[in-house]
Amino acid sequence: MPTPASPPMNYLQAFGDKAEAIALLTWAMLVLSIAVVAIIALLTAAGVALRRSRLAVEDTGRAPIQRPSGGLSWITVGVAVSTLALVGSMAWNAYTMAAINRPPRAPALTIEVIGHQWWWQFRYLSDDPTQIFDTANEAHIPTGAPVRILVRSEDVIHSFWIPALGDKLDLIPGQTNASWFEANRPGAYRGQCAEYCGRQHAHMALTVVAQTPEAFHAWRAAQLRPAQRATGDLENGEALFGARCGACHTVRGTLAGGVFGPDLTHLMSRGAIAADTLQNTTATLTGWIADPQRIKPGAKMPTLELPGTELTKIRSYLQSLK
Ligand code: HEC
Ligand SMILES: [Cu+2]
Structure with missing residues (x-):
């Protein structure tokens, strides 16, 4: 089922509360950075076009011993504007980081994400041991509910990243990191290992399939069943x-x-x-x-x-x- 979240991956388009907060900030930083470059380029061009010393030399035949003052206000205003912009974006960053730190509601489920060179193991955790199962590279989640993830690695450092659903999280050997993500629309969301982890790093992708809660529960029940018995041939x-x-x-x-x-x-x-x-x-x-x-x-x-x-x-x- 192709959705806007299908490949190519686009981190500027978000499909969940967490990713939306990040995407908005990313857009704002992008616009701010482009504005800074544009303003500096314009001022530099203006400075070149309006240079003064050569004119002074041509008029009198001598180099001026004193330059006309009056440029200082540009520096004062410039520093003030940059300081405001930087402090403002720092505050917005801190606010976003705090806002996405914890899920807004109780998570619907916890998935343990285990990184391997070069594939993903997903273990659906539960307090009831009969409800735990493993799958690989394709995780299903219900829409509209936060999903808690616990990530660790069996070998080297990997990074779990589904651009349309949230931020990156490193998988570190000997350590478990926790985070969460959420999808607000059904669809297949592509993810990718975002930390170079060896030769097949580029072939370490994953898919998160977000489904309505009913479809998700049907999928989970099917996954919990042992394999079908082999018969005949x-x-x-x-x-x-x-x-x-x-x-x-x-x-x-x-x-x-x-x-x-x-x-x-x-x-x-x-x-x-x-x-x-x-x-x-x-x-x-x-x-x-x-x-x-x-x-x-x-x-x-x-x-x-x-x-x-x-x-x-x-x-x-x-x-x-x-
Ligand atoms: C030495 C261990 C080893 C043996 C033996 C082995 N495999 Fe694998 N297999 C792996 C690993 C590791 C992967 C993951 C590779 C990757 O994606 O980088 C894998 C991946 C797979 C996959 C893809 C699964 C998925 O969901 O991506 C299939 C199918 C598979 N193996 C079938 C087989 C079959 C059939 C045999 C026997 C003929 C076999 N394997 C023997 C280690 C093994
Ligand atoms: Cu990698």
Whole structure:
């Protein structure tokens, strides 16, 4: 569903209370900065056009021993105006930072965001352990309610940034940072790692899908279910997946319980794979399983040189994970 929040990402257009406060400030700073450059350029041009000393030399044939005074007021007024503008924007900055520090209402849910080179793990937290689940690179949230995020990293520093919904937040190894964001309209909002984190940093994107609360609860209920049981031909695919891929990937309800790579329990519910690098289609999924290193060189998933028949069986099995 394309919305104004679809790519390309635009931080000057906001879709939530927090992002709106930031976007307004950003526009004001932008206009102020352009005005400053324009005024300085005009005054410099005027100063060049109205220079005086050469005229004085031409009139008398001698250099003046005294320059006409009277320019001081320009400096006084200039300093006063700049001081006002700077203090004003500083106050507005401080006000905005305080205003967005805490969510205006109680958050609807808490998502733990865990950064990995080069993908995003989302863990939906709950006081009830049976309500906790993991997904990757595509997070769903309800519209019109603040969402609390707790961010940390498994390796290097990353930065969580969804321009249309809010500010950047660093993911720092050994530390948990907290923040929140909110979307006021349904849609798919693209985010991007905003801190250089290694070779595939540019391919570390994410999508936040904001849905009506009813649609969100349906999505959450579907995510909480373990994987569909493999039957018939797929049983062989499930066994092969467990043997070849289960050390790194979890499919809840099967023996595959690896935690190094993304949880694939409901892989087919996601629109993209490999951190928004590829659309999730039969062709791209096959290509990714066959040779992830060609698509994302340096990625932490090795190219496994699977025989063609195994590849097809594993791919068909993954495509049953709705
Ligand atoms: C050594 C660990 C490892 C093994 C073994 C491994 N993977 Fe992965 N896999 C990863 C990592 C790490 C990623 C994330 C890569 C990225 O996006 O940078 C990944 C990503 C994926 C994705 C994309 C998921 C998403 O939502 O973006 C799929 C699908 C996948 N692997 C399937 C497989 C299959 C099928 C196998 C077995 C043939 C397999 N993997 C074996 C580590 C592994
Ligand atoms: Cu990065």
